[in-house]
Amino acid sequence: xxxxxxxxxxxxxxxxxxxxxxxxxxxxxxxxxxxxxxxxxxxxxxxxxxxxxxxxxxxxxxxxxxxxxxxxxxxxxxxxxxxxxxxxxxxxxxxxxxxxxxxxxxxxxxxxxxxxxxxxxxxxxxxxxxxxxxxxxxxxxxxxxxxxxxxxxxxxxxxxxxxxxxxxxxxxxxxxxxxxxxxxxxxxxxxxxxxxxxxxxxxxxxxxxxxxxxxxxxxxxxxxxxxxxxxxxxxxxxxxxxxxxxxxxxxxxxxxxxxxxxxxxxxxxxxxxx
Numbered sequence: 001x002x003x004x005x006x007x008x009x010x011x012x013x014x015x016x017x018x019x020x021x022x023x024x025x026x027x028x029x030x031x032x033x034x035x036x037x038x039x040x041x042x043x044x045x046x047x048x049x050x051x052x053x054x055x056x057x058x059x060x061x062x063x064x065x066x067x068x069x070x071x072x073x074x075x076x077x078x079x080x081x082x083x084x085x086x087x088x089x090x091x092x093x094x095x096x097x098x099x100x101x102x103x104x105x106x107x108x109x110x111x112x113x114x115x116x117x118x119x120x121x122x123x124x125x126x127x128x129x130x131x132x133x134x135x136x137x138x139x140x141x142x143x144x145x146x147x148x149x150x151x152x153x154x155x156x157x158x159x160x161x162x163x164x165x166x167x168x169x170x171x172x173x174x175x176x177x178x179x180x181x182x183x184x185x186x187x188x189x190x191x192x193x194x195x196x197x198x199x200x201x202x203x204x205x206x207x208x209x210x211x212x213x214x215x216x217x218x219x220x221x222x223x224x225x226x227x228x229x230x231x232x233x234x235x236x237x238x239x240x241x242x243x244x245x246x247x248x249x250x251x252x253x254x255x256x257x258x259x260x261x262x263x264x265x266x267x268x269x270x271x272x273x274x
Contacts, residue, residue, distance in 0.1 A: 006026055007265050009021055015141070016096070017092065017096035018092055020132055023087050024086045025085070026084060027079055027084060031262070032216060033076070034216055034224065039097050040069040040090070041066060042066065042069070043087060043088045043125055043132075044065075044087040045063055046083065046085065047062070047079060047085035048083075050077075050078040051075050052075055064120055066121060066128065067118050068117060068155075073117075074214070088129070092152075094111055098111045100152045100156065101156050101160055104152065124151070127147070128151050175199075178218065182225065183222075186226045187246050189248065192206070231270065233247070240268070
């Protein structure tokens with residue numbers, strides 16, 4: 001468990017690929033971003049939040065709904081109104097969700113895809129809350145796995161849709177190559193010219209193709225990869241100054257600012273009680 005002023009992160013050493021977040025009375029605004037290999041489920045118990053932005057007013061998570069975010073799906077987190085937002089969320093790695101889908105469906109299926117970003121389902125809410133509370137109680141592996149599978153079983157039966165890897169990604173070979181390239185050597189600066197040349201496109205064409213495929217600009221994609229790497233390095237015990245250097249930030253202050261922008265907590269808060 002790691003706790004900040006209003007945000008707590010929970011993991012269990014025997015429940016790989018799962019991280020639960022509890023945020024209380026938060027005003028934090030998450031920028032538009034995406035996670036290539038992670039599903040995110042969000043349940044609000046106070047206030048409401050845009051899942052993308054005001055331009056997509058139907059994608060709002062509140063006390064009567066659950067947000068279902070697919071890997072590579074652009075989303076944000078923008079509280080609505082004056083009431084402070086309190087919520088639970090869980091990040092589930094792609095391989096964990098895919099294995100659960102195969103367990104539930106009995107098929108050798110590829111990754112599931114959720115067609116609706118927000119659903120109103122009291123049964124799903126109940127299953128998820130039970131799982132979240134088990135995580136906070138540091139329950140045993142069996143009880144945690146049972147609560148998780150009950151949640152994912154209902155979720156996948158009601159809303160899951162098997163996709164081939166090609167259909168799931170929905171990207172050209174060049175965009176896939178660009179994402180690989182942008183995820184490499186995260187400690188150094190990288191230019192648009194360099195990436196466009198690596199995938200054989202002009203800068204303008206590359207920008208259009210990449211953003212059309214992913215919903216975000218190349219620099220935003222690379223920043224998210226840098227933050228992902230920084231979290232792994234922090235968990236390994238690396239000093240913050242070294243983490244900033246390894247992930248290409250100009251200094252520790254800049255790193256801390258970006259880290260909190262994307263995670264809702266400072267690096268020190270994230271590290272607490274690892």
